[in-house]
Amino acid sequence: MATTNVQSNTPATMRRSSRKTAEDTRTAYLYLLPALLVMGIITFYPLLYQIYMSFTDFGLKNLRVNSPPPNFVGFDNYLRILKNDMPFTGFDFWGTLAFDLWWATSNVVLHVVLGVLVAVLLNVEGLWFKRIYRAIYVLPVVIPALIIATVWKNMWDADYGPINSLLSTIAGWFGGAPVHIRWLDSFDLPISWIPLPLSYYAMLVTNIWLGWPLNAVVATGALQSIPKELYEAAEIDGATRVQQFLNVTVPMLRPAMLPFAIFGFITTFNLFHLSYFLSGGGPDHRTELLVTWAYRLVNEQKLYGIASAFAVYVFFILLILTLITNRLAKATANYAE
Amino acid sequence: MATANTRVSSIGRRARGTSSGRPLTLGTQILLQLICLFLAFTVLYPIAWVVSRSIDPSTLNRPTSLLPEGATLDAYRAVLTQPTTNPVSFARLALNTILLAGGVTVFALAIAVSAAYAFSRLKFPGRAQLMLGVLGVLMLPAVAGIAPLFVLLNRIVIGGFNLRNSLFGVGLAMTSGALPFAIWNLKGYLDTIPKELEEAATIDGATRNQTFLRIVLPLATPVLAVTAFLVFLGGWTEFYLSWQFLTEPKNFTLSMALYNMVGQYAGQTPWSRFTAMALIIALPVAVVYLALQKYIVGGLTVGGVKG
Known part of the structure; x- marks a missing residue:
């Protein structure tokens, strides 16, 4: 006006x-x-x-x-969450936050490393059947997360699950007894000095299964944009294949892979399906993520006020994580130029 | 395979990024093939297990081989008639899911595309603040907004109809999260369309609306397809909102039925029906995903690299 x-x-x-x-x-x-x-x-x-x-x-x-x-x-509500003062047992805000951060970090590191290695492997000149392998490896990407999580929950089942069956078969070849590992509800710590239950490792393996293929696809795209001349120059200088990988491939992949790794970190940090459906957050809520608690507070506990305060915390935690990772990405962009 | 390889290398893609021109020795080839085969095994084993269980006539006994004796499609037949003990047919579940996912997709995209165009092409006061608002909502996972949506939708009761306890209410709650995603995804792509095309059209006397409808929308078809698919995929397997909101079996969705089948312990799971159901839900979206994969991954990387 x-x-x-x-x-x-x-x-x-x-x-x-x-x-x-x-x-x-x-x-x-x-x-x-x-x-x-x-x-x-x-x-x-x-x-x-x-x-x-x-x-x-x-x-x-x-x-x-x-x-x-x-x-x-x-x-x-805000104070009670920080002090784990809840009308039910098993809630641990700081423990969940620490687990969630470790869960996202450990997954993304393994995803990126495996994805890059497989992309490099499939890019080796003269390797047979590349197209068949590429077609197979993309399958986990296209299956909905809900299906993957519910199917893998049954795969890890101690009595009827195919993982224990497979391990039993392999043990049988060496004359061992049938394997009966309670992957999802055992309280034992597989590695005594790391306070993570067996179900964390089951979740990790499942998420690696579904996570590395997409990283491999992205890494392949980045790999194919590296000029061949760099490798020729390195070879003239007498660099071995390992040296070429470390000094040409890795630095050239970094600008493309780091933003994707950040995207993967936030996605994994909020990965509802694997925790909720696979381990059910168990045993004793040790593999809960912030998002599964946000849901349980509403769906199971019906504490809508506390759940709202919890969601506000989640918002600020993600805000801080996004700001930190964006700064990281910017620093790397300068490095690449 | 040989012809395929030469074709690829002739357009210069395969050769780039490879370590060197040195030919592979047979030993290296075999070693690499073994690694590739092992990876293929780990990828395929769970899928093969699901397929084999779904055609297994025995439902509870310990499955041992991947090729069950007396393979049958009974489980599929059972699932397609009545998947769970709830009095609801598969057709009803599928229809509910399609209505929910399809409705959210059409509604969210129709609104999002014009908003994305405004953010991408027009300068106006408040643009930065509004974009920040959209991004902020995008950052918050949808689960974390469930309490107020549940409480507020539960208040809207018309006669005996409670908006919260209806597919329409779940659809509204889903749109709340799908809309910011669609706006952001579409805007990212619209930014990459050259402005010159629109300027040329403006010189030729086209109005803003004509440019949008006749130039920008047709050019944005790939990203519209991908965004529509991703929103639909989200709705197709949506779980936590429907599970929290819906109480009447006639409104249930496919993913709720699937979750009902999982049970507390696998000993209670009706293995063959569960796996058949999982395959029926996964297959249609997996096929479309494969067809659109190039565009989806392209969008992810472009968005990621260009920030």
Whole structure:
């Protein structure tokens, strides 16, 4: 509205440009209007309401249409989460955060390393049946995560699962006894000085199975954009294949793989399906992630107020992680140039 | 294979990035083949297991071989009539899932594409703040927004109809998360379309709307297809919202039925029906994913590298 005033006493060229800007603004908001309306109602309003809920004792009693509003409790929910002061057992905020960070880190490192190695392997000149292998290796990428998680839960089953059957068969060849490992509910620590239960390793193996192929696809793309001349020059200088890999391939892959690794880190950090369906967070909630707790607080405990405060924590944790990883990516971009 | 290889190398893709021109010795070839075969085995074993269980006539006894005796499609027949003990047919589950995933896809994309165009092409006050808002929502995992959506949708009761306890309500809650994703994904691609085409059209007298509908939308077809597929895939296997919101079996979805089959212990799982169901759910989306794979991965890497 203000622009009409400005137009009357500005030179012709400026008038035209300011009219164009005003028109652009009007068009822009017209194009944005449906999205803003819908997101305002079903995205932003609920998120603001979530912040309000996080300061109340919202529970089952407040759920009905005519039920009384919840009581305001200040920062009580936030403090109770930090102190693990819950009306049920097994909740450990700091333990879950530490496990989640380690879970994402360990997965991404293994995914990227395996993905790059397989990409290099499939790029070796003269290797037979490449196309067949490429076609097979992409299969885990295209299967929905829900299916992978529920199927693998049964694969790890102690009594009937094919993993134990396979291990029993292999043990049988060497005259060993049938294997009966309780992968998902055993409290034993496979490596005594690492406080991670067996189910973590089962989750890790499953996630490696589903994670390295996509990394290999991305690494292959990056690998094929490395100029061949670099390898020729390295070879003239007498570099061995291992030296070529370390001094040409790895530095050239870094700018492409690092952003993808960051994307993978955030995805794995929030990977609901594997924890919820495979280990069920067990044994005794030791393999829960932040997102599975966010769901359990609503779905099982029906503590909507506490769940809201928990979600606010999750938001800030992810904000911090995103800022840190973005800084990391920027540093590497400079390094690449 | 030989012809395929020469064809690939003739367009200069295979040769790039390879270590050197030295030919592989037979020993190295065999060693590399063994590694490749082992990897192929690890990838294929779970898939082969699922397929073999789904055609296994015995449901509970300990499966030993990958090729069960007396293979049968009974499990598929059973699943296609009534998958779980809930009084709901497979057709109903599939229809619910298609309506849910398809509805969210059409709704979210129709709204997202014009918003993405505005973010990508137009300068307007508040642009940076709004984009930051979309990104912020995108950062928060959908599970973390479930409490307020559940509470608020539960308040909307018309007659005997509770919006929370309906596919429509779940669809709204899913759109809440799908919309920011669709906007961001589409914007990333629209940014890569050269502006010159639109400028040429404007000089020829085309209005903003004509440029958008006749120039930009046709050029964006690949990314529209990929985004539509990714949103649909999310809806096709959506679990936590439907599981939290829906209580009536007539509204249940395929993934809820699948979860109902898993059971607490595998001893209770109806193995052949469960695996048949898993394959039926996975196969259609896996086939489409394979067809679109090039574009999906391309989008991931472009978005990643260009930030």
